[in-house]
Amino acid sequence: MNKYWKKWTAALISIAVLVVSIQSVFAAPDDVIIRWKEGRNYLEVNQQHIPIQKPFSREGTLYIPLRSVLEAMGAEVVWLGDGKIRVDFRQIDLRIQVNSQEVIYNGEIQELEDAPRMENKTVMIPAELLPVYFDAQIDYNSDTGMYTLQLPEDGSLTDFSFLTGNIPARKIGNSYYQWSLQIPPHSRMLNSSFNSKEISILNEYQGMIIDVNVENYDFADITELYDAFLNFPSLYLGSDVLEEELCTLEEDGGYAQFVYADVLDEPVCMRVYLGEQGFLTVAVTGYLYNSPDMFFESGKPIPILDSFSAMYDNTDESIYEISNIKDGMAEYTHFMTFYDEVRYQTWSVLMDASWDMLDTGDRNPLHTRMGTGGTEYLDITLTGKKPAGNFEAYAEKETQKLLEKYSPLYMKEIAVQKETTGKVHSFSTQCQLTMGNTIYMYQIRYISAGSFIYRTILKVPWDQYSDQEEYYRKIVSSLQFQTKKNMQMEKDVDVYLYRLEKSKIGKDTTPTDFYSPLYGWSLQVPGNWVAVDLGEGDFVTFLDDTSDIGVFVETVENEAPPASGTNKEENTDMQMFTMLSSMMEREDAVLLNTVPVKEKNTDMTQYTFRVDNAEDELFSDVYSYVIHGTEYSYCVTFVLPDAFQTEKNSQMMKAIWNSFTWTEQGE
């Protein structure tokens, strides 16, 4: 991973371009001077003559041709029809109506002393309009009768920080994560994560990168962290080159200091503080130095690190605020990426800055989950292209398809709401979901936006939702979808969905045969399930992707035929099957019982586990059947979570078990 290389070289390449393009400002007499005379049929614009409708005076008001004069100034004049005109100039939007004294200036209705009028099919405006609305200066020379118009500002740009990312201050602070820092002059922002949790600042002149990150390390305090970092530098610092004598624990200062060379062999001086919202790391990389100790002794990084404060309280006005967080919310814009080649901007949301889970769909580009974990999240999934016909009927049908999998004891429908905002229609269903001992608010929302249908699921503990309903509503309603048609994106989505459909075993819920040619077993699962091979055919998982129901088949080749009549299964089975050993290792699982059973005319062992895990959203009994054949042993496991315990689902699981066969099965 050459993150740092990418960081500063990319920046340096573009700096070269900027130097050429922007710093070459030299004075040029390019101010616009516009001159006219009453009764004369041309304008003088920087000595060029432009033919115009003659300016004239009427009842003491000087009228000049609107389009000619304003366009000469550099404005855009658009005829909207019916005597309406729009003038667009820098930050000014002026709407004019011929023969009306009313104008609209940046959305505000104002009145002119004299109305614009038509003269020979040309709109003539009172000249006084220019100083009033466009800040233009008009001088009149009574000797020559010449009017001269000039603009005090030529509108050119002087600040290019929007391009270069230059930070206009030496002292910067992130009030949300409560840190502040003094940076070298002429530093610029290299990157900031949407929630300002990770900030990279580059200073080309000193050859340094300053990274301030908020990390959720699982340590009780700085001392514990210091010991762990020193013992496992490659794990925590990505480095084996640690200058141990320069690494210190300053308990009084509340920080641990590490001096090391990173994965790219670039020297880094880093301090870690324990802040209010996790550990704060401030790292200075000196990419022009050869070794960590040389960089440390250069005197460059230490003043920066010394200036760091993990207790910034946002009261110092001289500190430049660098965080993007407003009122505890961060705007996240989602880009859907297919095969790392194309990025499509699909939606944006205002999300709680403290939410530290953001799964942006590495496995499924159509799906994103954000929140604090399995008990509080917002899922956003693009489900496909908008179908023909009534959206509400479609959304209702899809919602019912989702809900019917659940047991009514665990999932209760509470209310349905329909909404339309602009081009976006939504259909949402509020439910109560019971998992373990907690009741959750579970909101399923189908949204029609542009060419696509999206589904959002908001899951929050019911009490928490009731207390902060407004807050959750704000998050959900802040979702903005891209509605502009994009043919390429539609195509890519189609291809992805086609592949997803292809990955299913069969069609619909029709029981479909699955045969393992390597190990000789077979079973029948619903066609809309997906089979995932976690090994080389020896560990196959069958999943229903719209519920948490699953079946696992693990096969192990017997080293020697098991001695008949012995009862060693309990011990050997646990060692033999990954499924069983991993269940035994889970802290959230208990083995309820182990019973020998005779099923399918075969002696086998049935293990029953119980798993309770709110974070993994799994509350379920887990049944495993272990069968020992001559050549192979099989462990067939069934997971049917409580929430999906319906008669139909139980029958389906029974049917799958009934369909399971293997080569040496007793008749």
Add this chain to the structure above:
Amino acid sequence: MKKNKWYITAGATAVILCLLAATASAGVDSPIHLVLNGQKTDVKVMRVGEELYIPLKAAQDALGATVQWNSQSNTVHMDVAGEDSLPALIQSVSPSVVGIIGKLKPSSTDYMDYGDNVVFGSGVIYTSSGYIITNAHVVGEMDYITVVLSSGKSYAAKLKLLDEETDLAIIKIDKGGLVPAKFGSLQEIVVGKEVVAIGTPMSFSLRNSASRGIISGINRTADSAYRYIQSDTSINPGNSGGPLIDMQGNVIGINSMKYTGIGVEGLSFSIPIDTVQYVIEQYQKYGRIRRPFTGLTLGESIAARYGLPVSEGLIVIGVEKDSPAAKAGIGEEDVLHSINGVAVNNLVEYNEALKQYTPGDIISASFKRNGKEVSVKIKLAEAIE
């Protein structure tokens, strides 16, 4: 209205210039022909007394010279293009050439999380009030579009039109008193003619960013819907959107890097001035491109796809339901041969032919159906972007 300088144009001159003293005698009554570089021309040579005269216009065309008539001083200025005149030529055009710089949109494929995503190109000022033409691929993915004038001053620009079909875009800066470029005409685009491509004219890099070459052809390029000027000027990424000028300083094309490929050398493409003017005129009239729509999906013959000269026409492979073509009774397997008498044998020719019309116009298209010529009137609709 009296102008200080007057550019001599075709058919407008009565001024004659003494070129050479004639010693050889020619028959007074028989016409005298000018043979230039072995090529017989239509230029009429006049004989007055012992001297032979040719029209100034002919000298301008033959020598690639710029001729100016100053009525106040009663002098004719004639600048013959050559090595020494190039810097002056570039200097005269550069106030109309701008650099365009901005940031890549985060939605762009090339956007990098670490990197400042600064991208740039060139453009050509075409009105003194700040309208600039450039390539769609320069500004299409750009945020904070910023225009840098040859004076070095920078201005925020607004995107006014983006037309990916022609790869042209119009942006605007709110600044008056600018120097618009002079546009040439399609007739001036002749194979072999010397041209100069200018890119981001940033002070010291000005000379480096101009490159000279000749027009190699007026061709199609891979995947393009319209004709392109092919030249051997070296067009670099920063030149995209900049002008291709002739030796009189007229813009005859907008340089586009879009269609060059790896391993291709001496092949640069520019969008011809007529396409540029088409886009500008459409924008000025309607604020967008009103592109005619027939509803026909046409297929080229294999030979046409290889770029071979063919006269096989275009095969109708689809007709959109309720479209103008459907209403005109055109069916699949009909073969389109011409539009209002202009032959169309490949898709570029078809698009170029349609470019002459606006939605609402009625065109007469001639098809071959079952071996018979059929002429069909089609009322053009508007293409939905």
